[in-house]
Amino acid sequence: MMVEIKIPFVKTKLEEFPHVPSPDNPLEFFRSLHLQVSTCFPVSSLGFDSAQLRKLGADPDSNLNEIHFYFKEETPPTFFNDLLDNKKTNFELVFDTKEVNLTFIIGFNSSYETDSNGPIINLRCPRSSKKQILETFIEPKKTGIIKVLSQNSNMPNSGPTNQQRIQQLEDKSKDDFFYKSISGGILIIFFLIIILVLWTRNRRRAN
Known part of the structure; x- marks a missing residue:
């Protein structure tokens, strides 16, 4: 049975790494985007057994802290530019659990399991921290299995941006100065x- 996983998240920080060694082949390199995220998605919702997670030292009720994307340099995913866009x-x-190789890893030295034909997605919990990191490997021959959808276009318009507000204030200041200058000039001419x-x-009276 396929279970669709949807993880809504807010990108708070992004780092790009151009050459990351492949876990399977040290001579093969990935390009990587490391995102720090804010989300209300608990790691237990990925389908792992909560009791097993606790036994291994992970907190099943904690939320994801980071999402890492790995992909080949010559075949970036379609959502690559969206993730890089600061706006x-x-x-x-979004992905289906039956279409990916979903693995739970404690620490940084564990080996990757590749017994599935689907793209690799790892939930990694470093022993030295309370981070919950989701690692996703995007394979060019299996595009569309792992999707990242931008939600910004569906959000209601919250008004002008800070830059637009600054421009509006500058324009208003210029207009105010112009009208004040004209008003001041008219008053001087009147006096x-x-x-x-x-x-x-x-002078007439004096004459």
Whole structure:
């Protein structure tokens, strides 16, 4: 039975690594994106047995902290540019558990299990920290099994951005200065006319 996993997350930080050795072949390299994420998705929702996770030292109720994507340099996934876009922060990771090789790994020195024909997805829990890291390996011949959907286009318009607000304030300041300058000039001309009229009357009386 196929179980579709949907992990909504907010990208809080991104690091790109151009050459990461393959776990299966040290002479083969991956390009990698390491994302620090904010999500309410507990690791137990991946389908691992909660009791087994606790026995191995992991907290099944804790949420994912990081998501790492690995892919071949010459075949970046379609969502690659979306992840690099600083304006896009809301995403959803989608895959079916029966179509991937989902493995739980404690520490950094464990071997990868590749007994499945699907792309590798590892839940890695380093012993030295409380991080919960999801590692996903995108294979060019199996595209579409692991999807990352940008949610920003579906979000309601929350108003102008900070840069737009700054531009609006600058434009308003320029307009205010322009109108104040005109108003000030009109007042000066008005007072000059009054002074000229009074001076003319006084001069006539003097004559």
